[in-house]
Amino acid sequence: xxxxxxxxxxxxxxxxxxxxxxxxxxxxxxxxxxxxxxxxxxxxxxxxxxxxxxxxxxxxxxxxxxxxxxxxxxxxxxxxxxxxxxxxxxxxxxxxxxxxxxxxxxxxxxxxxxxxxxxxxxxxxxxxxxxxxxxxxxxxxxxxxxxxxxxxxxxxxxxxxxxxxxxxxxxxxxxxxxxxxxxxxxxxxxxxxxxxxxxxxxxxxxxxxxxxxxxxxxxxxxxxxxxxxxxxxxxxxxxxxxxxxxxxxxxxxxxxxxxxxxxxxxxxxxxxxxxxxxxxxxxxxxxxxxxxxxxxxxxxxxxxxxxxxxxxxxxxxxxxxxxxxxxxxxxxxxxxxxxxxxxxxxxxxxxxxxxxxxxxxxxxxxxxxxxxxxxxxxxxxxxxxxxxxxxxxxxxxxxxxxxxxxxxxxxxxx
Amino acid sequence: xxxxxxxxxxxxxxxxxxxxxxxxxxxxxxxxxxxxxxxxxxxxxxxxxxxxxxxxxxxxxxxxxxxxxxxxxxxxxxxxxxxxxxxxxxxxxxxxxxxxxxxxxxxxxxxxxxxxxxxxxxxxxxxxxxxxxxxxxxxxxxxxxxxxxxxxxxx
Numbered sequence: 001x002x003x004x005x006x007x008x009x010x011x012x013x014x015x016x017x018x019x020x021x022x023x024x025x026x027x028x029x030x031x032x033x034x035x036x037x038x039x040x041x042x043x044x045x046x047x048x049x050x051x052x053x054x055x056x057x058x059x060x061x062x063x064x065x066x067x068x069x070x071x072x073x074x075x076x077x078x079x080x081x082x083x084x085x086x087x088x089x090x091x092x093x094x095x096x097x098x099x100x101x102x103x104x105x106x107x108x109x110x111x112x113x114x115x116x117x118x119x120x121x122x123x124x125x126x127x128x129x130x131x132x133x134x135x136x137x138x139x140x141x142x143x144x145x146x147x148x149x150x151x152x153x154x155x156x157x158x159x160x161x162x163x164x165x166x167x168x169x170x171x172x173x174x175x176x177x178x179x180x181x182x183x184x185x186x187x188x189x190x191x192x193x194x195x196x197x198x199x200x201x202x203x204x205x206x207x208x209x210x211x212x213x214x215x216x217x218x219x220x221x222x223x224x225x226x227x228x229x230x231x232x233x234x235x236x237x238x239x240x241x242x243x244x245x246x247x248x249x250x251x252x253x254x255x256x257x258x259x260x261x262x263x264x265x266x267x268x269x270x271x272x273x274x275x276x277x278x279x280x281x282x283x284x285x286x287x288x289x290x291x292x293x294x295x296x297x298x299x300x301x302x303x304x305x306x307x308x309x310x311x312x313x314x315x316x317x318x319x320x321x322x323x324x325x326x327x328x329x330x331x332x333x334x335x336x337x338x339x340x341x342x343x344x345x346x347x348x349x350x351x352x353x354x355x356x357x358x359x360x361x362x363x364x365x366x367x368x369x370x371x372x373x374x375x376x377x378x379x380x381x382x383x384x385x386x387x388x389x390x391x392x393x394x395x396x397x398x399x400x401x402x403x404x405x406x407x408x409x410x411x412x413x414x
Numbered sequence: 415x416x417x418x419x420x421x422x423x424x425x426x427x428x429x430x431x432x433x434x435x436x437x438x439x440x441x442x443x444x445x446x447x448x449x450x451x452x453x454x455x456x457x458x459x460x461x462x463x464x465x466x467x468x469x470x471x472x473x474x475x476x477x478x479x480x481x482x483x484x485x486x487x488x489x490x491x492x493x494x495x496x497x498x499x500x501x502x503x504x505x506x507x508x509x510x511x512x513x514x515x516x517x518x519x520x521x522x523x524x525x526x527x528x529x530x531x532x533x534x535x536x537x538x539x540x541x542x543x544x545x546x547x548x549x550x551x552x553x554x555x556x557x558x559x560x561x562x563x564x565x566x567x568x569x
Contacts, residue, residue: 024491028499036506103548113550125556129536130544134524144426162519177430179440201502203509218522221529229559245518257426334450337477341487343454371447401559 008320011313016338018310019378022303023349026191029198034356037201038252044155046148053081054150054214055131056139059123060086063141064094066259068102073144075106079151084109087127090117119403120210121226121233128220136220139256140211144174146255153214153254165219165246166238168196168208169254172361180267182369184260189363190353190370193252197356200250203296204242206278206304210234212256219246230284231395231402232277239281242297243288252360271384272391278304279385279392311385314378334375346374462488534565 056074060067067086074084086099086109096113103111112126124138135157137150153167170193173185199205213234220226223240230236238248261267282304288294289301318333325331333339350370358364395402453469460470461484474480530541540555557565 020491021494024495025498028495029502032499032502032506036503100548110546111548112544113548114554115550115552116554118554118556122554122556125535126544126551129530129541129555130549132545146426162517162521172426174426175428175430177428177432178436179444198502201506216522217525218529221525221533224533225535228556228562259428335476337479340454340457340473340477343451344458345491347451347455368448369444371444371451375447375450399559 008317012317012338015310015314015317016342018306019342020345023345026194026198027349027352029201030194030353030356033197033201038197038356038359041253044151046151049155049158051080051151051154052135053083053133054079054135054137054154055127055133056082056084056137057124057127057131058084058086058139058141059089059120059127060091060095060099060141061089061117061120061123062091062093062095064091064098066142067095067098070139070141070144071102071106071109074139075108077145077150078147081133082108082150083132085112085127085130086110087112087123087130088114089120089123090114117403119228119233119401121228121230121236121402124233125225125228128217128225131217134217136215136217138210138213138215140258142259143171143211144257145212146257149212149254149256150214152251156249156251157214157216161247161249163245163247164249165216165223165241165244166208167214167249167251167254168205169212169214169256170250170252170357170360171209171211171258172255172363173260174257175259175262176366178262179369179372180264181260181262182366183372184267185363185366186350186354186370186373188260189357189361189366190350193357194349194353196250197252199300202299203247204300205238205248205250206300207232207235207238208248209256211258212254216246219244222246227402229395229399229402230277230280231273231392232280233402235274235277235281236284239285239297243285243294252357255361268384271380272388275384275388276392276395279308279389280396282308283392283396308385308389311382314382315386318382342378343374346377347371350374458484458488461485535562 058067058070058074063070071084071086074082084106086102088096088099088111099111099113103109110130112130114123114126127138128136135154137145137153139145149169153169156167157164171188173181173188175181176185196205210233215237219241220237223237223244223246225237226233227236227240242248261270282301285297285301288297321333322331329335334343347370350373351367354364354367354370456467456469457473460467461474461481464481464485466481470481474484527538527541530536531538535556537555540551543549544555
């Protein structure tokens with residue numbers, strides 16, 4: 001087969017086989033997680049358990065459009081013992097006055113107004129010092145928690161949970177009107193779910209979901225809280241916890257309804273930030289490779305590195321193809337045998353992952369919009385990684401507070 | 415059992431305004447990708463099962479390949495999948511047997527004020543201030559990154 005001949009055969013092989021094999025890996029992992037962990041999870045007895053108090057931390061930066069709905073959702077949760085701490089991170093819109101109003105309206109709401117914007121990690125740190133509870137549920141200011149979500153997450157700390165430092169929930173997308181949001185819906189439900197399930201099976205996860213996660217305060221104090229100089233505080237703290245041998249668990253039943261960007265620039269900014277965050281973690285924690293005790297983190301560390309190398313390899317091969325093409329047909333990347341195999345395996349992976357995730361959030365019907373995914377995913381992912389890398393290096397070199405603006409939150413409710 | 419306490423999905427899901435033009439455009443482009451995806455599926459599944467048709471014949475000629483070569487890749491993928499599944503399964507069994515019964519940490523104590531102070535990130539006054547219902551900080555109550563770094567280096 002004339003797959004990978006020519007002077008760049010090795011790179012071409014890598015560009016094809018890496019995503020092909022990783023798709024098989026995520027599929028195998030998510031099926032095994034389903035069979036061995038998810039299927040065995042019993043429903044929890046809400047009324048027969050003495051639920052501990054929780055502090056719900058909500059960092060807010062320019063959240064005037066969404067914060068009211070979020071607080072109404074949080075204060076309406078049936079969870080028996082809770083306090084809601086809103087931390088205004090130097091917003092420049094009407095968030096401060098809205099929060100003041102909300103604190104008067106809801107008894108369990110406490111408000112901290114920070115007049116200087118110092119980033120989400122800083123706001124969360126302030127929230128931790130203010131929290132009275134031992135369990136901190138961190139929720140984004142544009143997200144709504146399903147009523148059962150806190151029960152499912154907290155319960156994990158009490159099921160052989162002496163080592164559990166964090167439990168990450170499952171984000172589900174609220175805005176489903178545009179093509180971009182539907183594509184992200186498929187992605188969250190399938191790719192992200194499959195990766196989390198497989199990594200959990202291996203014992204370490206790359207990251208908790210910043211949009212919904214519950215931390216044990218003791219674990220956070222043990223690792224020195226969130227890093228304020230890392231662009232993605234959720235990825236950074238996941239690594240710090242796991243380096244200190246705190247477990248991070250994934251609870252797919254803890255649903256959190258969130259908004260996703262619906263513009264290309266919004267998604268672009270968000271993805272650059274995610275990629276940069278992953279790369280910053282790799283640059284900060286590379287010494288784990290020399291510690292046998294940290295061997296369980298090696299796999300996810302290496303996966304992050306190899307993915308970055310893959311993105312550059314893909315770009316290289318694509319550029320070679322473009323500049324060496326003799327005819328227009330040579331430029332049609334999608335009409336090659338290797339592309340056919342990748343599309344085939346991607347569609348199977350998306351289908352299996354959606355079937356698994358659909359048990360919790362019924363997203364199977366959105367498989368129709370998955371056809372876009374294999375066609376454009378590689379390209380977007382590649383560009384994001386390539387653009388993010390110099391930023392990550394610069395950020396590590398320069399240091400300072402990691403401050404960023406939220407991407408657009410999609411269409412407003414009609 | 416978990417009682418049905420959650421708000422209905424319909425309340426959570428936002429149904430925004432979308433023009434018919436945009437809807438039809440999205441639909442048509444998605445259908446275009448589906449046509450492509452279906453051709454991919456027909457080609458690979460037909461070639462794998464040895465069922466020759468116009469699609470497989472045309473594409474085999476275009477790609478300069480044969481059904482048996484496609485079968486080889488799919489079979490290889492299937493074998494790799496089984497191997498990965500077994501490796502993960504054995505890894506799980508090993509972990510369960512080797513580490514499952516160990517309790518390598520007792521349930522942690524709750525965080526005390528002393529623990530918080532020992533972080534050296536915030537003054538006691540500010541920690542106490544944070545316990546009130548509504549609090550405003552003109553200056554960030556947590557020490558600066560520079561000061562934090564100095565602390566780390568002195569440890």
